[in-house]
C-alpha cells in the first residue's frame with residue numbers, strides 16, 4: 395500500500411488529474427491524505443480528508459467512529475433505524491458536522507482561493523526572478539501546483555546574510571515569514587533516538603539552511619503583496635555580494 399501525504403496538494407493536478415483521484419489507476423492500493431488544518435488551502439479548523447479505493451475508505455470510515463457499522467446520521471435520519479453494530483475497537487477520529495459545514499463552503503471557494511494564490515506567486519516570481527540572490531520555486535512540467543507555500547531559497551554566493559538574518563530583516567520591515575520545514579532528523583526526539591548528525595541528510599540540511607517561506611494566502615491584498623516584494627527586494631539589494639552581480643538580467 396502507498397499512503398500519500400497530500401497536505402499541501404489541494405487542489406494540485408498531475409497530468410491533468412486531481413491529486414487524490416488516482417486510486418483506480420494505481421497498481422497497488424493507494425490512499426491519499428489531505429489536511430484541513432487552519433493554515434491549509436482549504437480549512438475546517440482541524441480535520442482532513444482521505445481518498446482511496448472505495449471499499450478501503452469505507453473501512454477507514456468505520457475505524458474513525460467507534461468501529462460502528464453505521465454512523466449517527468443514518469441512525470437518526472428519516473430513513474435510518476436505531477440499530478448499529480460495533481465491528482472493531484475503533485477510534486473517535488470523525489469530523490464534526492460543524493466542521494463539515496465549514497468545509498462545504500470552503501470547497502466552493504477553493505477555485506477562487508487557488509486562482510488568487512497563483513496570481514500572488516506570479517507576482518513574486520516576476521519580482522524575484524532577476525535576482526541572483528534567490529532561487530525561486532518552479533512548477534514542473536505536467537504539474538499544476540497547489541501553491542500552499544512560497545519557498546524562496548537564498549544563493550549564498552550572491553547574498554551576504556544567512557537565512558536567519560534574512561528572516562530577521564523581514565521582521566524588522568513588519569513582514570512575517572517562516573521555514574517549511576525543519577528536517578525531522580534535527581528534531582530532538584529523532585536526533586537523540588537515532589543519533590543523527592546534522593549532515594546525515596545532507597540535501598535536507600543544506601536546503602533547510604537556505605529556505606524561507608513568504609506570506610501567501612488568498613486574503614492578501616495587492617498592497618500586502620507589494621509590501622512583501624518591496625521588503626524582499628530592499629534586503630536583496632542591501633546585502634548583495636558584488637554590485638554588478640546583484641541582478642542577472
Ligand SMILES: *Cc1c(COP(=O)(O)O)cnc(C)c1O
Pocket residue numbers: 399401402428429430431441442
Ligand atoms: C499540515 C501537514 C500535515 C498534518 O496535517 P494535520 O491535519 O495537522 O494532521 C502533514 N503533512 C504535511 C506536509 C502538512 O503540511
